[in-house]
Amino acid sequence: MKNFTFKHVLAATASSAILGAMMATPSYAQSNTDVIEDEIISIGTRRTARSAADTPAPVDVISGVEFSNQAVGDITDLLRNVVPSYNVNTQPISDAATIIRPANLRGLSPDNTLVLLNGKRRHKGSVISFLGGGISDGAQGVDIGVFPSLALKQVEVLRDGASSQYGSDAIAGVINFALKDASEGGMVEASWGQTYKGDGDVYKIGANVGLPLGENGFVNITGEYGETKGTVRAADRSDVLALIAAGNTAVADFETVNSYTDEFAQYWGSPDIDDEIKLFVNAGYELSENAEVYAFGNYNERTATGGFFFRNPTNRGGVYRGPTINGGPSVLVGDLDGVGTGGSCPAGIPLLDDGLTLDPTVLATVTADPNCFSFVETIPGGFVPRFGGNNTDYSIAGGMRGALGGLGYDLSASLGVSDTDFFIKNTVNASLGPDTPRDFVPGAYKQKEVGFNADFNYGVDVDGWASPLNIAFGAEYREETFDITQGDAASFALGPLVSQGFSSSSNGFGGFNSSQSNSQDFYAGYLELEADITDALTLQGAMRYSDYQTFGDSLDYKIAGLYRVNDNVTLRSTYSTGFHAPSAGQATVRNVTTQIINGSLIDQGTIPLTTNPGQLAADFLEDSFGERPTLGTEKAKNLSFGTAFSTGPISWTFDYFNIKVDDRIALSDDIAFIDALNFLAANEGVTDYDNSTVANALTDLASAGALVRGDYVGFEDLTEFRFFTNSFSTKTQGIDIVAEAPLDFGQSGQTSMKLAANYTNTVVTDLGVVAPIDANRRLALEELLPEWRGNLTVNHQQGMWRGLLRANYYGPWFDNGNGYAVGGEFLFDAEIGAEVYEGVELILGAQNFLNNYPDENPGQTGTGQLYPEAGPFGFNGGQYYVKARYTF
Template identity: 30%
Template sequence: MLPISTTVQRRSRLALAIGPLAALFLAGAQGAEAARQQYHLAPGPLDEVLLSISRQSGQVISFTPQLGNYSSARVDGALSAEQAVAAALRGTGLQLQVSPDGAFIIKEGPQPASATGSKAKAQASEAAAPTLDRVVAIGTRRSDATALTSAAPVDVINSEELVQTGATSLNQALFQLLPSFNFPQNQSATRGQNPKGASLRGLSPDQTLVLINGKRRHASAVVNISGGVPFIGAQPVDLDMIPISAIDHVEVLRDGASAQYGSDAVAGVVNIVLKERDSGGQLNTQLGQYAQGDGFSKSADGWYGLGLPGDGFLTLSFNGLNNKPTDIGDKYEAGGQLQDPRWGGASRDKYNLAANAEVGLSDQWRLYSFATFGQDKSVNNTPPLLASNPNNVASIYPNGTIPKYRYRYEDGALTLGSRYEDESIGRFDLSATYGRDKHDELAFNTVNPSYGANSPTKFDVATLINEQTNLTLDYAKDLDVAWSEHPLTVSAGVAYRDEQYRLEEGDYSSYSFGGIDGVQVGAVQASGLTPDDAGTYKRHVGGVYFGLENQVTDKFQLGLAGRTEHYSDFGSATTGKLSARYDFTPQVGLRATVNNAYRAPTLGQIGTSWTTTTNVDINGNPVLTRMLPADHPAARALGAQPLKPEKSTNYSLGLVLRPSEQASLTIDAYQISIRDRLLYSGGISGPDAERILSEAGFGQYTWAQFMTNAADTRTRGVDIVGKYNLDLQRYGALSLSAGYTKARTTIEKIHSNPFGFDVLTREAQGFLEHGYPEDKLVLGAIHRYGPWTIALSETRYGEYRKYAASAANAQYDQTFSAQWNTDLDVNYAFTRQLRLSVGANNLFDSKPDDFNTRLRQTPGQQYSYLSPSAPEGAFYYTRLSYDF
C-alpha cells in the first residue's frame, strides 16, 4: 500500500465527496467542461487546487492522495472545468481522462493528444517536466515557467520542508536547506541579537533582494557595525520577522536581477509566498533544549483560513517564541581570580503576526492585501567590568559587574493592491506597500565612570527607525507573434520608493562627561548615541522597466529586461539583463544569463554614527572606536570620500539534466564582479589619527571607522543541486536531494586613502575572502511510509579562516576545520489531524574548533563569530501539530 499523508487523504476524500454533490446540483445545466467560469487560483499543492476547481465548477474530479506531493500551476482566466484542470496540471507530467459518466480522473502519463495548435505544443512540452518541478513567479513574467524550465537557477522550498528542519526562524531553516545560503547562526553575545539576513553566493545579505508575495520588503533599522564578523556594514532585511506558519513556499533566485526587480538584487532574490487558505487551520507547539543543558526553547505557531466574497480568502498566521540563554563561554584568569561569566546566546521573547487576503470584485478585477507585524526582545551579557578595572565604580559595584544589553525590534508592513486581467488588454497589478522597522537598545548593570558614585546603572542607548514606502504598477501581456507558436510575453512597469532613516540619541548620561577625568566617558559597553550622532536621512527613488520573454522555438527561449532608476541623492542608472536557454532534448538543457546591477548605499550606511568597543588592537585589547558617517568632518579629515553606488556585472552558465520525471540535476557556474564595494574601513589609528580625532573633538577615541568604497571584488562559484524521487511501492516513497556550493571572493583592487591610512585591514580582507566556509554540502532524504515521515539531512561546512589584524601577528592566523552536522526529524500521524515529531539539529553534537586566544575579542569567547552553525552543539526538540 502506498503511503498516504493524512492531510492529503482527508482533502482527497473531501474532493470525492463534494464533486458528486456539486454535479447533482448542476444536473440539467450544461456539462461542467463546457461552462466557462472565471478562475483565480494561485500555485499550490495540486490536491488543494483540484479541490477548489471541483467546488467552483461542480465537476467530479477523482485523484489519488499522492497528488498532495505535486505542485499546481497558476489557474487564471475564463475557463471550462477541463481547461482549468489542464492548466493546474501543467508541468506535472499528469494527464486528465474523462470517464464515461463524465467524471475527471487524474492519472500519470502524457497530456492527451486531443489538444490542438500552439497550446497543445506548449502543454506537451511542459508535461515533460519532472513531477518534482513546480511553477515559479520569480525571475520571469511568464505564467508557465517552472524551476527546471527557467533560464536562471531557482530553488523552491515548500512549507513542509521548512517545518521539517525544526527551525523556529526562517533564516535558520533556509540556512539548513540551501547550499548557497550562508550566514553564521546563533552568534554569541550581542552579535547574535543582530538581524539575520539572506546571504547568497558569498555576498553580503544586503546584496540580496527580499520580496513578500512579489513586493519589495523593507530593510532592518540596524547596520552591522560589530567587529569580528563578516559582512560588516550590511543593512539586511530581517527574515526572522516572517512567521514560518504564514509561508506557503519560498522561491530563491540565484542570479542577479536588478533589471527585473530593482537595486539590491546583486546576488539574487528571495521571494516569500504567503499561504492562501479559505478554510481549515493548523496549530503547532514545540519544545527544545541544547544537549549541554541550557537554551530551553518553547514556541507555538499556527494559521487559520476564512472564506471571503468573490472566491476570496483571509489567512491569519502567528508564531511566538521564548528561549532561555545559552553559555558557550571559556573560563579565564583576570584580576587575580578565575572568571567564568555566561557568554553565549541571548534570552529571547518574540512574536510575529501575518495576514493575507484577497477578494474578487468581478471576473477580471481582484483586490488583495497582506500585512506582517512582529516584536523581538532579547537580553544578553557583554564582557565583564572587573572590580580592578579603572572604569568600575567600586561604590556601586564592589565586585565588578557584567553589563547587560537589551535589544528590541518592532517590525511591521502593510500592502494594498489590485489586479485586473483582461484577455484583450493584459494583466495589471497596482500596489502600495509601507514598511517600518524600529530598533531600540537599553543597557543595565553598567555605569558611566565619569559620573562616579552618581552614575545611573541603566541607560537608553539609542533608537533607530527605518521606513520605506513603495508604489508600483506592473503590466504583462502575452502576444501572438508570427515567428513563434508560443506567445511573446511583454512586461513593463513603474515604481516609486520613499525611504527615511532616523537615529535618535540615547539618555544624556549614556554619553556625557560627568566631571571625573581619567576614565571612560559614556556608559561602559553601552556608550549612547549623542546629539551629534542623531539625524534623519531621506531619499526618493523612481524607476521604469521593460521586459520581453519568448519561447522562440520548442527548444530555444530568450528573455530581455531593462530598468532605469533615478535616486534623489545618487542620480540615475540603467541596468539590463539578457537570458537564454536551449533544450537539446527534453532531458538536457543549457541556460545562461548576463546582467549588470547598481546598488546605492543604504541610508543606514550613509548616516550611521556610533561609539563601540567591539574592536581590538594588535595585542587583543578592546579599544574605543568611533563609527563616523563618511561626510562627517572628522571622517573627511581622515580621508573619507563621498560614497558612490556599487556597480556589478554578473555572468552565469548552467546545465539542466532531467533524466526522468523523478530526477533532476542542475549545475550553475557564475562570476560576480563588483566595483566600488561598500565596506567599513579598517580601524584607523596611530598618532596622526588621534591628533585628527582630538582636533575634531573626539580625543577619547583611539580608533575611527567609516563607510567607504573600499575595493573591487570578484566572486566565482558553482552551485550543484540534484533531486530524485523514488516510489518504493509497499515500502513507501523516498525523496532524495543533494546540494553543493563552492564560492570564492578575491579582492581585485583596494582603493587607497589620500592620507595613507589603511582602509581595508588585513583582518577585513580575510573576512571578504575567507570569512565563510569555502564550500557547503547538503544531503537530504525524506521517507514517507504510512503514518511515518522521516527527514534526515547531513551538512558539511568547509574550511574558513580568521586573520590577525596585522601582518606582525600572522602566526596567529587560524584555519577552522570542516564540520559535519546531522539533522533528524521523525514524524508520526496518530490521526488525520494529530501529528507528533521528535528531532534533533546537530544530532551528534558537532562543534567548531576552539578560537585562538590571541584572536579573541574577549577572553571568554571560546568560539569564533564566524562559526557557521550553533556552537552550542546538539539541540533536541519535540513538536505537536493539529490540523482542523
C-alpha cells in the same frame, strides 16, 4: 507574573480568532497542504504561470513543509539548512546584530540580496551590522527572522543578479517569501526544544487558518508566540582567574556561574529572545474574472538580550585604567570637586608588582577621602554589560491586479517599518563618577519605507515564434527614512570627570546625543522582454533605470537564454549588470563598538562623513592619499551558465556563477584616532597639547579652539574610527549543484532524496585607494565562510509514519578574529513523526544529533570565547525537540 500588556492581548486575540475558526470550520483532508506540485514561481520572469524549469536563471523552490519539518528555530536558521549558498551565524557578542542577524547569500553582503514578500520589495531592518565579521560589516539588510514557517506556502530563491528586473540590492540574488493563500483548512503546532547541555530552551505555539472571504476571496492568518532562552559557551578567562587567585573576591568564577543575570559572569553564547510575537495576514478578493484586489501584512515584536565582554577592574580604559606611576600601571582616580580645587587626590592607585593587587595604602587614602573617587570603590570586580533591544516590525501592502483586454496590470502600494529601542544594563557612564546610573536607554533606530508600483505586461504575437512576445514594463517610486532617537541624558552625558580621563556615555554602547532623521527617495522604470523563439529556445532581455535622490542614477540590463537540447537536457545562461545604493541609515548612523582585533579588545567608532568628525576623517585621508572619500553606489557584473538534465530517475542541475562588484559599500578600514587629531593639531597650529590619549587630545584641542568638544562626546576612549565609503572590489565565483530523485527500496511507502551543494570563492581584486581595507578584513572576505557547503536529505512516508534524515557538510574556513583555521564538519539531523489520530501528528527530532562543535578557539582564555564567533553552524551543539501538530 509578567505584566499583561498590549502584545499579550494581541497574541491572545490572534490565537482566539484562529482557534474559533478551527471550531467553526469543517475538517478538510490536508486542504491547506504545502505540497508544490508544479513549482510555479513569481520571480526571475514576468511571464505568468511559469515553472522553475522554464527560466533562464536558476530558481530554487522550497515548500513550506520543508521548513516545518526541521528543528525548532527561526526561519533564518531553517533557510540555511536547505539553501547551501545561504549563511548565517549566531552573533553572540555583536551589538545590534544580535537583535537582527545578518545573513549572506553567495558570500556577499546581506544588503546585496533583495528580499520580497509576495513579490513585493520588503523593507530593511532598522539595525546596521557594525560587527559583521568582515563580510557583513556595515550592512543594513532585511530582517528575515520575522517570518513564521507556518505562514509560508513556498520560498523562491533566484540565484542570479536581477537589478535590471527588481532594482537595487539584487546582486547576489533574490529571495521571495510567498504566503499561504488557502481559503480553508489550517494547522496548529506546539513545539519545544533544548540543547544537549540543558540550556537554550525554545518553545513556540502557532497556528495558521484559511478562511473564505465571501464567495470569491480568502483571508489566511498565521499567528505565533515563542521564547528562546540563551546559551552560555564561555571559557574561563585567564585575567578573571588571575584576579580571583590574587584575592579579588568580587570577581565571579565563570566556570561555576551559569546565570544570565549574574552581574559578573561573562555572557558569551546565543542571546535571549523574549515575548516574540509573529502575526501575518494574506488576503485577496476576485472582483471579476479579470480583476482582483489583494492585501497582506504583518506585525512582529521581540526582545533580544545579549552579552558584552568583561570590563577588567585593573585596566579597562576610560573606567579603571589610570596613568603610569613610578613606571607601573595604576587604577584611575577622580577628583570630584575638580583638579586644583580643594583637597588634592592621587592621579591613580598603583598596582603592586603582580599587576593585579591595589596598593593598600593609596587605596585606603582614596576610600577615606569623600572628594576622591575610583570605580574600584563601587564596582571592585569589574562588570559585564548586558545589551539588547525591543524590536517592532510591521508592514502592509495592497493593490489591484488583473487584465484589461490583453494588458495585464498590477497597481500596488506598501508601507514597512522596523523600529529598535536599545537598552544596556550593568554598565556605567564613567565621566559621571559615583552618580552614574547602571542601566541606560541609548536611544533607537527606525527604518521606514513607503513604495508605489505600477507593473504591466502585454503579449504580442510574432510570426514564426513559438510563443507571444511578453512585454513587461512598469515604474516604481520609493522613499526610505532612517531615524535616530536621542537616548536618555545619562547615556551620552559629558560628565564632570571627563577631563580627568574618564570616558563619557554608557560604556559599551554610547547613547545618541541628538535625534536625527535622514530620508532619500528614488524612482525607477523598467522594460522586460521574453519569448519562446522556437520550442527549444527562450530568450529574455531586461533594462531598468533608477534615480536616487542622494546617490545618483543607474542604468542596468540583462540578457538571458534557455535552450532545450532534448527532453532530458537543458542549457541556460545569463549576463547582467547590477547596483546597490547606500541606505539612508548608512549615510546617517554613528556608533561605538568593542571588537577583538588580533586578540585584543579595541573600541571602534563609526562616524558619518557628513559630521564634523567625518569631515576631519575626510581631510586626514585626502592629505594622506590625495583623494577624498565619498559614499555612492556600488556596481556589479553577473555571469552565469548551467545545465539541467536527467540520468534515469535523478534530475540534476549544475550552475556556474561569476559576480564582480566594484566600489563596494562598506565601513572603511580603521583609522587611528590619535593620528587624525595630530593632523588637525598641526593644521590648526596647536603644538603644545598632551596627545598621549585621545581624551587628553580632545580636551586640549577644544581649549585651543581647534574643535567643538560636543561633537566628540563618547569618543574619549576610541582607539580607531571609520565611516561608510566606497572602497574595495571583489570577484565571487562558484557552482551550485542540485539533484533530486525518488528512491525505491522495494518497500511500501514513498521515499525521496535531495542533494544540494555549493562552492563559493571570493577574491578581493582591489583593496581601495582611500582608507584601503587591511589584511585582516581581506582575510575575512576571502576565508571567513566555508567554500564548500552541502546537504543530503532523505524523506520517507509510510502509513502513519514519516521520517527525515539530513546530512550537512560545512567545509574548512578561517577565523580571522582569533587567527586560526577551523576544520570542516559533518552534522546530522533526524526527525520522525507519527499521525496518531486523523490530522494529529506527534514529532520527535534532533538537530546535530552527534553533538558536533567547531574547533575550539586557541585564544579562548584571553577573551572567554570558547568557540569561533562566526561559526557557520553555531556553537551550541546538538538540540532535541518535540512537536505536536494538528492539521485540519
